Amino acid sequence: MTSWFTAADGRLEDFRAVVEQQTDRSEFPHATEVARNVLIYPGDLPDTTEVRAELARALMDGPGIVVFRGAFAADVVDRATGVFTGLIAEERETGRAGGDHFAQPGANDRVWGALDKFALRDPAAFAAYYDNSTLALISAAWLGAGYQVTSQVNVVNPGGQAQVAHRDYHLGFMSDAQASRFPAHVHLLSPVLTLQGAVAHVDMPVETGPTLYLPHSQKYAPGYLAFHQPAFTAYFDRHHVQLPLAKGDAAFFNPALFHGAGTNRSADVRRMANLLQISSAFGRAMETVDRTAMCEALYPVLLGYEGSTANVVAASAEGYAFPTNLDRDQPIGGLAPPTQAELMTQALAERWDPPTFTKAVRDQENRRRAG
Structure with missing residues (x-):
């Protein structure tokens, strides 16, 4: 194969x-x-x-x-x-x-x-x-x-x-x-x-x-x-x-x-x-990680970063759309909602200022929460 x-x-x-x-x-x-x-x-x-x-x-x-x-x-x-x-x-x-x-x-x-x-x-x-x-x-x-x-x-x-x-x-x-x-x-x-x-x-x-x-x-x-x-x-x-x-x-x-x-x-x-x-019970990472806080801290650095921002985003931001709250974070326009990594990549490409990114990533995190 x-x-x-x-x-x-x-x-x-x-x-x-x-x-x-x-x-x-x-x-x-x-x-x-x-x-x-x-x-x-x-x-x-x-x-x-x-x-x-x-x-x-x-x-x-x-x-x-x-x-x-x-x-x-x-x-x-x-x-x-x-x-x-x-x-x-x-x-x-x-x-x-x-x-x-x-x-x-x-x-x-x-x-x-x-x-x-x-x-x-x-x-x-x-x-x-x-x-x-x-x-x-x-x-x-x-x-x-x-x-x-x-x-x-x-x-x-x-x-x-x-x-x-x-x-x-x-x-x-x-x-x-x-x-x-x-x-x-x-x-x-x-x-x-x-x-x-x-x-x-x-x-x-x-x-x-x-x-x-x-x-x-x-x-x-x-x-x-x-x-x-x-x-x-x-x-x-x-x-x-x-x-x-x-x-x-x-x-x-x-x-x-x-x-x-x-x-x-x-x-x-x-x-x-x-x-x-x-x-499966095995579909989980070993540790809990506050990836939103990581993204907020890293974003201003990556705006002026000369290396591979994609590698840093992959190591820090949530790269998968699930699990999420599909009432608020709906798969409209695609099979899955945008991931945190996709949001961060878009923000870097479009040169959002840090407060704009911080609000966007926190809003996304809130949409994903249960309840």
Whole structure:
């Protein structure tokens, strides 16, 4: 394998050889069926080492997606739906427009940062919802101990259009130019740092546009560059699969799986899902660092610096857009908000005076804070 992927590595014939294989249920004995190449499991699987190993294998070497039928009890889902609906109504009243990574801002309803909003609004309902053995099982199977749950509620309204096929966090939230700055081994590492999931909060027949998937596509190594290419988008549009979900069903998938929300062609169903993004405990630095204070101290020096300001910025400023508060720091105009390093680079290029930069970097820090 090459040590560095480029756009030229994306060859459709190689991609087809990966994704046009069939899922063999005999390799996954705890599954109840294979539906359109997707493994279907019951929502009451035992938590054993054998089951965890099978689920991890399904996400890595199998189709890359598993669906659990009846993973969440209907009454528990309904109680959470009431909380989410109230949050959406309140945010609408404030005039807050939700940005989106892969759809037009404002086309659908979003609750960013729904995990802590839910816990603070109705902690008893939160406890009942997240006391879920299926969620714990699949999270531990893919990520091990110490995982971190985050949640974004997404409501696709009637007429809401399908997303463009994509991969997900981390490299999936980057342009092809940005992703190409990372070596091939990081492209392979990125998917094992995150588990993607979606809990159906309403019945989702196909006409409501449940998520489109391309099973086995997570195994295509240069896929974080390839999904940006029109030929791969066209192939996905012709060959994706789509499964209806019932309220309480949950789908979990490898974030490198090519996927995208479908078009809601129903007349009156507001398709609500709780999108779960569960992160590895290892996605953290060893020390806490006050990078804003560092930027403020270094900026006047760098204005007159004769060496490589880029190297100094890389060693001091926050170079990644996440985690952030997506209510205030929204991905409008791109897949991710600007980073602190990008802000500092812009300020240096445009020769902002230090007070202007200080205000800008502090405002950015405030937008990123929770609460």
